[in-house]
Each structure stands twice: as structure tokens, then as C-alpha cells.
Amino acid sequence: MFGYYLDLAWRSLKRSPILTGLMVLAIGLGIGASMTMLTVLHVMTDDPLPGRSAQLYTPHLDPLPLDHKRRGDGPDASDNLTWPDAMALLKAHRATRQAAMAGGSMLVRPARADVRPFDVDGRYTTADFFPMFGVPFLRGSAWGAADDAVGARVVVLAESLSRKLFGADDAVGRMVRLGEHDYRVVGVTRDWQPSPLFYADASAKRYSDGDRFFLPLSTAVDQKLDVNGNFSSWEKNDADSRMVSPTTSWLQFWVQLDTPPQVAAYRQYLVDYSAQQKALGRFQRPPANAKLYGLMGWLAHEDLVPNDVRLQLWLALGFLFVCMLNIVALLLAKFLRRSGEISVRRALGARRRDIFVQLGIESALIGVAGGALGLAIAQLGLWSIRQRPDDYARIAQMDVQMLFGTLALAIAASVLAGLLPAWRACRVAPALQLKTM
Amino acid sequence: MELRPILSTLRRHKFTAWLLVLEIALTCAIVCNAVFLISQRLHRMDLPSGIAERELVQIQLGHIGKNPDAKAQTETDLAALRQIAGVKQAGLTEELPFSFGGSSNSGLMLEPRQQQPTVTVSQYMGQNILPTLGLRLVAGRDFQPGEYVDLDIALAALKTGDTKGLPQSMIVTRALADRLWPGKAPLGQTAYVGKGIPLRVIGVVESLARPNMLNKGPQYTVVWPIHMTSADGADYVLRTAPQDRAAVLEAAVAKLKQIDPNRVVLVKRTYDQARREFFANDRAMAGILVGVIVALLTVTALGIVGLASFWVGQRRRSIGVRRALGATRGDILRYFQTENFLLATLGIVLGMVLAYGINLFLMLHYELPRLPGIYLPVGALVLWAIGQLAVLGPALRAAAVPPVVATRSV
Incomplete structure (x- = not known):
């Protein structure tokens, strides 16, 4: 029966090609616009480290004084950790793995005369960073805890930077001049860039920035290297000592916790630590303010999707809704006009359900065509987004999931739009219609 | 024109008619708000900067290593830059209106010990700022050489609390x-920054916009008599005739590299470029909104055409009967036009309510002002016009139905 209904639907659509084209175009435009924006939202809220994200957590303390007020649109000072707190959490070693980190930018001064000095972004961090986030190494390895302890002048390079400096040669063991000092390369990683760059500070461009070098955090602090990111002080601090000040927050901290009891224990540890600091007079706010965010929870808390993108999504969905209303009206008119034909079929023994299925298949056919068109329009829309200067532009690509999502949404929308007209049409009274024919 | 037959026909197609009304209402509501959003963006893009926009070029240098004598080098650079043919003024500024790259802001207070600052202003510092940027003084004067303080001295003074090293004006x-x-009269008035440091107003410029955070008041800016050096992160800015900008920029970069090849040019651009980049997002959003409006109106118009064509086809017989009974072509034409007018009016009334609803939602979530009343009548006129235009084709076809149809059996 399905084949027959398909044939009937095809004939009916062919009978009024302009109207069919109109409906396909309407649903194609609506689906195309919606899927463009849904895809953008999808890639912006995607899991940056699938497989690992469930075990990653970021602890947050509240060392701010009671009377501290957040300034207008300034960053939240308690989003980051102070140096003493980060070091305390690091030394306590309560999680499977833990690392403190901050973004940095260094001037690279290549030994080769033909390459001019250039700036490059990277990260100052501690040894566990690499195994915890699963950074893939091409050559060499990460530095060890001993290097962290003494502030060794070692560096891990990303492949692209290594290639730029040393060509195809093995960079491990070579020296690199960064800023004022020479560093020994201990490892080369693949160009690794989780999207969004979840561990970066709120001031980073999290969809386009990536790390091209990694230095031990203790080395960066010893040499007072420049940090890319928010420094929030709630008491007067010298520029010289603010990095290690107990009243300046600037560090990000991540831990790996494998089991739910471990998570609960770590949460309790944070509260206990805060209570202890409060007893010592360093913290003033309630210890229960200490929080432990999961990776996806932290991204939701950070709310990375810009208002403009959200507004565009609403616009696209509104447009799709108008397109659907349009199709409902057109299908209703079209189906009701065929009351005569439907009545004949009913009189010949077709059940209401048969009529309903027949008309449903006809609207689904429009949906399939509209979905295909919508897919093309969405690709065009995503291409145009990739031309924009925004931080997230580069990653606006459709994956397989969204591809099937588009088709499913198109068919669902058109079947939904056809539901009401089909229901109305299958309820026409055959006797009355036949009499007037 | 008799409305009763139209209404009774519509009552028989209640459902379809309501769908059309709803579609028109939604279109009306979205279009009104979209046009309003566009006007907001255009207004933002149009904000005056107060500087000689078409005459400026900007160069930012990155320094390798610490230069013990950054001040002398900056003086050398500026002197050399002034020698370049076509350069009218050369200066140094930490920031420029409407451009990315951060801004330096502070809270201004009217009393030395105020809990909350009265306004958050963005401050301009550097060298030779007023003549280079082309700011227009409307009262008072520019700084005199003796009023300037070097940035490092000011920072040191801030630490020790010594008021001598701090700017006074x-x-x-x-x-x-x-x-x-x-x-x-603002001249001679005093405002306070930080922990009550007094600053006296010695001049008022007509306009100078802040680099970003425009929601804090785009024109709330001050110029401080603080000298900066290129090593402090300030940019060289040159003023020249608009047509000379490209040549001057190239010459200046070459000159700076020649003076000290150990520096990296981080930014070199005309001010036009900087401003264009700053508003690129607004331009893109306005473009998208125009696209949405066009698409919505087109889809709605095509929907009206489609539905009207159906109704004309369905009513051929009754149109023929009416024609046979003496109705003119004009009567038939007017019938369909009136029908569309009624539906559009109903849609527009509903749409106005919806438009206000959407506006309220946007005001709540996107810091948007209230939709001005003028958008509603204009939106209504546009939708009426589109409805009438869309229905004209099918209505003309209806008017062309010959009376003889009445006597034929379908």
C-alpha cells in the first residue's frame, strides 16, 4: 500500500507544481535557517574532551572579603584561584590527578636568521596537565614533578611551533629562546586544541585560541612572565608580588576524579579547606561557598554562547514556525479541495485511517524534498558564518549527527504540518460531497 | 461594499482563515522587532567618535626585552615620524575610540570618599593626544608641558601615596x-579617582568616544596628562591627509624598523579599518536581520498567493453565478481584495500585541529599549500593502472568470 500511496502523492504534487515548489521552498528555508543556528549552538556547547570530560572537575573557592562587590561587567574574582590556594590543593593531592594553569604569551626568538621574532600563545601549568587531559605526544614526554618543584627551564612545544622553529628535525633536546631565557624542549605534542578551550580563563577566545607551548608554572612565577588572563586583586598588591599574593586570583585548577565517592570526598575536602582557612582568618565567607564543577557544568556556568547567536537562533526558529503555518494553511486548502476524490475513495471502502496515511505520506514527501533543500541552505548558511570574524566562526561545521538531525527535523515539521489538514480531510462526510459532485 | 457574504464565506473556512491571520500576525511581530533591532545596530555603528577618523593611521610595536631608555626611544621615534612627508601630527595613545584591544577605565567620584563612583570613564593617556586625534576643544585649553607626568613616576607615586608625582588636571x-x-561651567571643577586623588578640569572637548563598554556611556571619557612610551603598550598614531594614509603607514613602519630592527609590528592599520572591525558584528547582524525580514515577507506573500489561488479555483462556480447575476469584474476583484484586507487587519491587530510581547522579552534579556510606537503603523501599512499586492494576481484571475461557467457542470 505504501508504494501506491507514494505514487498517489507524487501524482498529486505534480498536478500543482508551483504550489508544491512553494511549500518545499518554505520548509527548506525555515529548516535551513534553523539548522544553521542549531549547528552553531551545537558546536559551541559540544563536549571538548569526549570520554574524559565526565572525570574532570574544577574546584572553586571563595576567598573574597565579605564587603567585596563585583564591579559591573568585570570578571568574577572568585572564578580563579590564588597562588597559595592552588599550591595547597596541588600539594594535598586528594584527586587522582590535579593541575594548576594559566595562559601566557611569549615572544619566540628563533635561532634561524630568516624567521623574525613572533608572539605565540601557550600555557604555564604543572606536570599532571598532560596525562589528565590526554594531550597526545609525538616525541619526548611531559616534564616531571621534580621539574615543577625546582622551576626547571623546560618547555613542551606543539607540533606546528616545533615545525616552524626546527623544520622536520626532532626538537627534543634542542634549546628555544622564549622572551629573555633559553628553554630545553622535552616534548612535542600534536596540535591539540579542545573546543571550547574549557580550561582557559574567561578572557580567552575559547573557540579560536590554542596552546602552542607549555611551560612549568613554577618557572613562569619565578621569572614573573606575563600572564594572559584576568588578575583580580581585592587588596592592594605590588605588581612584583601579585602572582604569589594570597589576595590575587589568576589561576585555573582542574582535577581528575574517577568515582562518585571520590567526587563527594573532594567536595567535602574543599569545604574543610575553606573552613580551615576561615579559622585562620584568611577567608571570611561561609566555607559552603566552595564549589566543585564538572566540566560540562562549568561550561554551562560560564555561558559561552553570545547573546547575538541566541537571538539569531530565536529568529530562525520564529521563521521556521511562520513557514510551518504557511504550509499548514496551503495543505489544508489543498486537501480540502480534494474532498470529492477522498469521498469517492471512502465510498469505495477506504477507511479514514487509509486516507489519513495517504495524505500523511504526501506531506512527508514534501518534508523529504524540503529537508534536502534545507540541508543545502544550511551548508550555505554555515559557510557564510565561517566568513565572519567571530571567535566561533571557524568551528561552524555540520557533523553527521546534525546532518541526520536536519532531515529528521524537516520530515517531522512537514508531517506535523500535514497532520491537521489530513485529519480534517479524512473527516469529510462522503455522502454530502458525492451528492454535490 | 457588502461585508456579509465575505464574512459568511470566511466562516466556512474558519480554520484556514485563522492560520493565515496567525501567519500575518507573527510576520508583523517579528518584522517590527527586526526593523527595530536593525535601527539599534545602525545607531551604534553611527556613533560619533570625536576624532579625525579619516586622517589617522595606527602602529603598535612589540618590544623584545626590556629597554632601559624607552622614554628617549619614544622621543626619537616621534621626532623621526614627524619628519615623514605628509605627516601633520604624530602622537602616542594607549587606546582609540571603537577599537578592540582593551581599554583603561576608572571610576570618577564627585566627593573624595564616595562608596560607589558616579561614572565609569575611559581614560586616554600618551603624548600629543588632542592635536593628533583632532579633538575639538570647546572650552579651556590643552595641557601645558609642565603638567605632564611620566607613567612610571605616576605608578610609583600611587604606591607611595605621594601626590606630587600624580597628575593634577x-x-x-x-x-x-x-x-x-x-x-x-565645568572648567575648574574637581573630580576624584581611586582613593580620592583630585583632578581639576582644565579643558572640555566636544566629543571623544570610549574604545569599548559602550553601555557605560559612549562619550564618558577623559584625557590625563600622563606621558606613556611605546614600551608601555601605547600605539603611535599619525595624522595625515586621507589620500596619503597608505603611503604614510608604509613609510612610518619602514622608519621605525630602521631605528630599531629589534621590534615587532603588532598592529598597523588606518583608523577606518579599526572602526570597521569593531562594528563588524553589528554589520553582520543587521545583514542577517534584513535577510530574515525579506524571507519572512516573501514567505507570507507567497502563502497569501497560494491560498488565494486555491480559493479562487474552489469558487469558480459561485463567481460565475455572481457574474451571471450581474456582478461586474470590479465587484469580483474588490471582493477578494476586501477579504484579504479583513484577514490582514485581523493579523496586524494580533501582530501588534505580539510585537509588544516580543519586545518585552527582548528588553528583559537583551537590554533593549522599548519599541517606539511609530514602528506599529508603519509595520501595518507594509503588511497591508504586501497583502493587497499578493492577492492581486489571484483576484484578477477570479475577475476573468466568464459568467458562462455558471451554466456548465464541473
């Missing part, structure tokens, strides 16, 4: 003066 914009001292 400032230049404010007219908008800021009106905000701080409404109705009073």
Missing part, C-alpha cells in the same frame, strides 16, 4: 561634563 568631554556638573 584632566580634560573631559562635554557629555561627561554635563553628566557630572549639569548646568554648571
Whole structure:
């Protein structure tokens, strides 16, 4: 029966090609616009480290004084950790793995005369960073805890930077001049860039920035290297000592916790630590303010999707809704006009359900065509987004999931739009219609 | 025109008619708000900067290593830059209106010990700022050489609390003066920053916009008599004739590299470029909104055409009967036009309510002002016009139905 209904639907659509084209175009435009924006939202809220994200957590303390007020649109000072707190959490070693980190930018001064000095972004961090986030190494390895302890002048390079400096040669063991000092390369990683760059500070461009070098955090602090990111002080601090000040927050901290009891224990540890600091007079706010965010929870808390993108999504969905209303009206008119034909079929023994299925298949056919068109329009829309200067532009690509999502949404929308007209049409009274024919 | 037959026909197609009304209403509501959003973006993109926009080029240098004598080098650089043919003025500024790259802001207070600052202003520092940027003084004067303080000295003074090393005066914009001292002459007034450091107003410029955070008041800016050096992260800015900008930029970069090849050019651009980049997002959003409006109106118009064509086809017989009974072509044409007018009116009324609803939602979530009343009648006119245009084709076809149809059996 399905084949027959398909044939009937095809004939009916062919009978009024302009109207069919109109409906396909309407649903194609609506689906195309919606899927463009849904895809953008999808890639912006995607899991940056699938497989690992469930075990990653970021602890947050509240060392701010009671009377501290957040300034207008300034960053939240308690989003980051102070140096003493980060070091305390690091030394306590309560999680499977833990690392403190901050973004940095260094001037690279290549030994080769033909390459001019250039700036490059990277990260100052501690040894566990690499195994915890699963950074893939091409050559060499990460530095060890001993290097962290003494502030060794070692560096891990990303492949692209290594290639730029040393060509195809093995960079491990070579020296690199960064800023004022020479560093020994201990490892080369693949160009690794989780999207969004979840561990970066709120001031980073999290969809386009990536790390091209990694230095031990203790080395960066010893040499007072420049940090890319928010420094929030709630008491007067010298520029010289603010990095290690107990009243300046600037560090990000991540831990790996494998089991739910471990998570609960770590949460309790944070509260206990805060209570202890409060007893010592360093913290003033309630210890229960200490929080432990999961990776996806932290991204939701950070709310990375810009208002403009959200507004565009609403616009696209509104447009799709108008397109659907349009199709409902057109299908209703079209189906009701065929009351005569439907009545004949009913009189010949077709059940209401048969009529309903027949008309449903006809609207689904429009949906399939509209979905295909919508897919093309969405690709065009995503291409145009990739031309924009925004931080997230580069990653606006459709994956397989969204591809099937588009088709499913198109068919669902058109079947939904056809539901009401089909229901109305299958309820026409055959006797009355036949009499007037 | 008799409305009753139209209404009774519509009552028989209640459902379809309501769908059309709803579609028109939604279109009306979205279009009104979209046009409003576009006007907001255009307004933002159109904000005056107060500087000689078409005459400026900007160069930012990155320094390798610490230069013990950054001050002398900056003087050398500036002297050399002034020698370049076509350069009218050369200066140094930490920031420029409407451009990315951060801004330096502070809270201004009217009393030395105020809990919350009265306004958050963005401050301009550097060298030779007023003549280079082309700011227009409307009262008072520019800084005199003796008033300037070097940035490192000011920072050191801030630490020790020694007021001698701190600047004593400032230049404010007219908008800021009106905000701080409404109705009073701003010259000679004092405002306070930080822990009560007094700054006396010695000049008022007509306009100078801030680099970003425009929601804090785009014109709330001050100029401080603080000398910066290129090593402090300030940019060289050159003023020249608009047509010379490209040549001057190239010559200046070459000259700076020649003076000290150990520096990296981080930014080199005309001010036009900087401003264009700053508003690129607004331009893109306005473009998208125009696209949405066009698409919505097209889809709605095509929907009206489609539905009207159906109804005309369905009513061929009754049109024929009416024609046979003496109705003119004009009567038939008017019938369909009136029908569309009624539906559109109903849709527009509903749409106005919806438009206000959407506006309320946007005001709540996107810091948007209230939709001005003028958008509603204009939106209504546009939708009426589109409805009438869309229905014209099918209505003409209906009017062309010959009376003889009445006597044929279908």
C-alpha cells in the first residue's frame, strides 16, 4: 500500500507544481535557517574532551572579603584561584590527578636568521596537565614533578611551533629562546586544541585560541612572565608580588576524579579547606561557598554562547514556525479541495485511517524534498558564518549527527504540518460531497 | 461594499482563515522587532567618535626585552615620524575610540570618599593626544608641558601615596561634563579617582568616544596628562591627509624598523579599518536581520498567493453565478481584495500585541529599549500593502472568470 500511496502523492504534487515548489521552498528555508543556528549552538556547547570530560572537575573557592562587590561587567574574582590556594590543593593531592594553569604569551626568538621574532600563545601549568587531559605526544614526554618543584627551564612545544622553529628535525633536546631565557624542549605534542578551550580563563577566545607551548608554572612565577588572563586583586598588591599574593586570583585548577565517592570526598575536602582557612582568618565567607564543577557544568556556568547567536537562533526558529503555518494553511486548502476524490475513495471502502496515511505520506514527501533543500541552505548558511570574524566562526561545521538531525527535523515539521489538514480531510462526510459532485 | 457574504464565506473556512491571520500576525511581530533591532545596530555603528577618523593611521610595536631608555626611544621615534612627508601630527595613545584591544577605565567620584563612583570613564593617556586625534576643544585649553607626568613616576607615586608625582588636571568631554556638573561651567571643577586623588578640569572637548563598554556611556571619557612610551603598550598614531594614509603607514613602519630592527609590528592599520572591525558584528547582524525580514515577507506573500489561488479555483462556480447575476469584474476583484484586507487587519491587530510581547522579552534579556510606537503603523501599512499586492494576481484571475461557467457542470 505504501508504494501506491507514494505514487498517489507524487501524482498529486505534480498536478500543482508551483504550489508544491512553494511549500518545499518554505520548509527548506525555515529548516535551513534553523539548522544553521542549531549547528552553531551545537558546536559551541559540544563536549571538548569526549570520554574524559565526565572525570574532570574544577574546584572553586571563595576567598573574597565579605564587603567585596563585583564591579559591573568585570570578571568574577572568585572564578580563579590564588597562588597559595592552588599550591595547597596541588600539594594535598586528594584527586587522582590535579593541575594548576594559566595562559601566557611569549615572544619566540628563533635561532634561524630568516624567521623574525613572533608572539605565540601557550600555557604555564604543572606536570599532571598532560596525562589528565590526554594531550597526545609525538616525541619526548611531559616534564616531571621534580621539574615543577625546582622551576626547571623546560618547555613542551606543539607540533606546528616545533615545525616552524626546527623544520622536520626532532626538537627534543634542542634549546628555544622564549622572551629573555633559553628553554630545553622535552616534548612535542600534536596540535591539540579542545573546543571550547574549557580550561582557559574567561578572557580567552575559547573557540579560536590554542596552546602552542607549555611551560612549568613554577618557572613562569619565578621569572614573573606575563600572564594572559584576568588578575583580580581585592587588596592592594605590588605588581612584583601579585602572582604569589594570597589576595590575587589568576589561576585555573582542574582535577581528575574517577568515582562518585571520590567526587563527594573532594567536595567535602574543599569545604574543610575553606573552613580551615576561615579559622585562620584568611577567608571570611561561609566555607559552603566552595564549589566543585564538572566540566560540562562549568561550561554551562560560564555561558559561552553570545547573546547575538541566541537571538539569531530565536529568529530562525520564529521563521521556521511562520513557514510551518504557511504550509499548514496551503495543505489544508489543498486537501480540502480534494474532498470529492477522498469521498469517492471512502465510498469505495477506504477507511479514514487509509486516507489519513495517504495524505500523511504526501506531506512527508514534501518534508523529504524540503529537508534536502534545507540541508543545502544550511551548508550555505554555515559557510557564510565561517566568513565572519567571530571567535566561533571557524568551528561552524555540520557533523553527521546534525546532518541526520536536519532531515529528521524537516520530515517531522512537514508531517506535523500535514497532520491537521489530513485529519480534517479524512473527516469529510462522503455522502454530502458525492451528492454535490 | 457588502461585508456579509465575505464574512459568511470566511466562516466556512474558519480554520484556514485563522492560520493565515496567525501567519500575518507573527510576520508583523517579528518584522517590527527586526526593523527595530536593525535601527539599534545602525545607531551604534553611527556613533560619533570625536576624532579625525579619516586622517589617522595606527602602529603598535612589540618590544623584545626590556629597554632601559624607552622614554628617549619614544622621543626619537616621534621626532623621526614627524619628519615623514605628509605627516601633520604624530602622537602616542594607549587606546582609540571603537577599537578592540582593551581599554583603561576608572571610576570618577564627585566627593573624595564616595562608596560607589558616579561614572565609569575611559581614560586616554600618551603624548600629543588632542592635536593628533583632532579633538575639538570647546572650552579651556590643552595641557601645558609642565603638567605632564611620566607613567612610571605616576605608578610609583600611587604606591607611595605621594601626590606630587600624580597628575593634577584632566580634560573631559562635554557629555561627561554635563553628566557630572549639569548646568554648571565645568572648567575648574574637581573630580576624584581611586582613593580620592583630585583632578581639576582644565579643558572640555566636544566629543571623544570610549574604545569599548559602550553601555557605560559612549562619550564618558577623559584625557590625563600622563606621558606613556611605546614600551608601555601605547600605539603611535599619525595624522595625515586621507589620500596619503597608505603611503604614510608604509613609510612610518619602514622608519621605525630602521631605528630599531629589534621590534615587532603588532598592529598597523588606518583608523577606518579599526572602526570597521569593531562594528563588524553589528554589520553582520543587521545583514542577517534584513535577510530574515525579506524571507519572512516573501514567505507570507507567497502563502497569501497560494491560498488565494486555491480559493479562487474552489469558487469558480459561485463567481460565475455572481457574474451571471450581474456582478461586474470590479465587484469580483474588490471582493477578494476586501477579504484579504479583513484577514490582514485581523493579523496586524494580533501582530501588534505580539510585537509588544516580543519586545518585552527582548528588553528583559537583551537590554533593549522599548519599541517606539511609530514602528506599529508603519509595520501595518507594509503588511497591508504586501497583502493587497499578493492577492492581486489571484483576484484578477477570479475577475476573468466568464459568467458562462455558471451554466456548465464541473
